[in-house]
Amino acid sequence: MIYKSGKLGCYEAYDYVKAMLSKIGKVKEFKAFYEDTEPYFEIEDGRKNYYHFILIDDNENEFWIDTNCGYGGTGPSFTEKILQLVGARENYKIDKKRVIHEKDLELNHxxxxxxxxxxxxxxxxxxxxxxxxxxxxxxxxxxxxxxxxxxxxxxxxxxxxxxxxxxxxxxxxxxxxxxxxxxxxxxxxxxxxxxxxxxxxxxxxxxxxxxxxxxxxxxxxxxxxxxxxxxxx
Structure with a gap:
């Protein structure tokens, strides 16, 4: 199943993840993008709105989140906070890489x-x-x-x-x-x-x-x- 934070900005996306923690299983994989990437979009008013951060749990649920990566700014910093919130504590170079795909995450709670x-x-x-x-x-x-x-x-x-x-x-x-x-x-x-x-x-x-x-x-x-x-x- 796909869950979406809504295109509301990184602060609200972070609050969304906190509220959804009980629904998120063990996070096994994530993807983060700097640029718009298929197929992570929803259509609203005839236009594509892209999501740039995707969590995937062990129940195959996907959580599309309105943050990103690839530069030193607020969006990537919230991506990092969300990863730490779900127990992924490694240094994934969120602010430097423009495409990140990590599997088999080692979680620490x-x-x-x-x-x-x-x-x-x-x-x-x-x-x-x-x-x-x-x-x-x-x-x-x-x-x-x-x-x-x-x-x-x-x-x-x-x-x-x-x-x-x-x-x-x-x-x-x-x-x-x-x-x-x-x-x-x-x-x-x-x-x-x-x-x-x-x-x-x-x-x-x-x-x-x-x-x-x-x-x-x-x-x-x-x-x-x-x-x-x-x-x-």
Missing amino acids: DLNALVVLHDYSNLKEKYKILFMIEAKFSNAASRFKVVDALEKLGDLHPHILQDERFNSYFRDYDYVDNSLGQYKVNNILFLSRYLKNISIEDLKEILNTIAVRICGDAVEINFIDLNAEHIEE
Whole structure:
């Protein structure tokens, strides 16, 4: 079956994919084009409107999306965001290639989040490391929903190597991650100040309940105790 985002622009196309995640199976293939390419068009008012980004899942469904590739601009950047959203995290040179066709994609729906409690009363910016969440999702929709839930518990930030405060906690997760923002595998969850008095065990139970209620058996979640001391900047 063919699903189309509509020719509404890349922002709306991205929102369309997020809304359709539960319908998108395991993405096995994608095509991206800079120029109009047959047969990826629909006819409206007697003219051809072309789509330049096509996702194909393991159910042979095709998703025609109003983004593109081949230059450093907004359209290709949203193509890259959508690929990362569905778990395709390789560097496909979206902004450089004018025709891209990738098959047998290696998808990664993992999420690692270092849970950190910020001492808001300390002007020197003290942090307490609580534990690491390791979650493996079987599909993109489940991961997206859990990330959305975590963002309601605090500030979820992607871990970057330039932030040396937390590098040691991610040394066992050293694979290359080309994804951006909330799509990165490794993240820091700075808990909301409203949760500062909750016990670690209760917090783990809350997180486990959220994940299981959202995902059922589509997630494997572990909590790794780190027994870390305070870190002071």
